Amino acid sequence: MNAEWKFSLIPEAEDRGAIPIDADTAYDPAAGYGFAETAAPSKNEDMRDFWPGDYFVPAVKTFLVDVPYGNYEVSVTFGRADRPTRTTVKAGPGRLVLRDVRTEAGQIVREAFAVHADDGRLKLAFSGGLPGVRTVELKRVPLMPTLFLAGDSTVTDQPSGQFPYAGWGQMIGVYFTSGIAVSNHARSGRSSRSFITEGRLNRLWKYLKPSDYLLVQFAHNDEKDNDGGTKPFTTYPQYLREYINGARERGAHPVLVAPMHRRFFGEDGNIRNTHGEYIEAMRQLAAREDVPFLDLAAKSKQFFEELGEERTKEVFFWAEPGQYANFPDGARDNTHFTEMGGTAIAGLVAECIREAGITPLAGFLRQDK
DSSP, X not given: OOSEEEEEOSGGGOOTTOEEOOTTOBOBTTTTEEEEOOSSOOOOGGGOOOOGGGGSSSOOOXXXXXXXXXXXXXXXXXXXXXXXXXXXXXXXXXEEEEEEEEEOTTOOEEEEEEEEEOSSEEEXXXXXXXXXXXXXXXXXXXXXXXXXXXXXXXXXXXXXGGTTEEOHHHHGGGGBOTTOEEEEOOOTTOOTTHHHHTTHHHHHHTTOOTTOEEEEEOOTTTTSSSTTOOOTTTHHHHHHHHHHHHHHHTTOEEEEEOOOOOSOBOTTSOBOOOSTTHHHHHHHHHHHHTOOEEXXXXXXXXXXXXXXXXXXXXXXXXXXXXXXXXXXXXEEEEEEEEHHHHHHHHHHHHHHHHHHTOXXXXXXXXXXX
């Protein structure tokens, strides 16, 4: 199977070696590429059958290319001779990779990003105020490092039927260059313990390779009194140590991420800590094990308090009845995020990585973000 492809999406961008297509080029299994749309958005998070075109309003077609498993550098050129353009690009399960790329009439801009393809197809969707994609190039890069994520619903790739819900892991790719790809294994409702007992960590071990990174964020569900629950200074660090040791055994780099705070304000206008001792327990474990510690708890506290109680509703998923088709009754969620909120939290994670000086991971962060 090919390791490189180039497609031209408008006549003025056609050149030698490029495959000419447009939005009316239907996906053809024999050709291995083309545009398609889903029958309906998916609400089953574990099915992983959601396409990026369903994460726009209105939904758009998804560009599919059959590819081998691996990491890909994707280069996209934008621009039209006769008008300005504004384009946002999403990949895979609704992951934001390029946001609001703008060109003036006659201007051409090239942007690159990385995509981790794990199910035999690379999926892209283009939308925005005036989308203007000229060409798309794909190149498989076998030695490209991967940023693996393990966590809960605040990290996960939320299914398309839950849009505009978004985990920060779904949005983090927009902050990285094309030198590293993201593979998000987080799932809703999981704790540091249940992620292991359900076999999810073992599945992740099958893909992790030397030079990769493993970011681990748990606590929201560890705090619960159920089969996934843990205790902050005993079983919680015990299970987290399995992630640390497993990554190191495979030559990869573990990183612990403190859970962001929920939207609960005290009468003094400050965020209340609903995580109890779990944040401190993770901090102490990171120090003992000499593992980078990203204090997303402190970052989110500062961010939420600067916004205030009312404006944080724009970060968390607060919606009026009828505002979103997937949630006709509206929502008042003080734990999970909108797409905008997930992007903001991902930005805080990127800040933590840069400030912690994690190398070479910090070197993959975009300088313009």
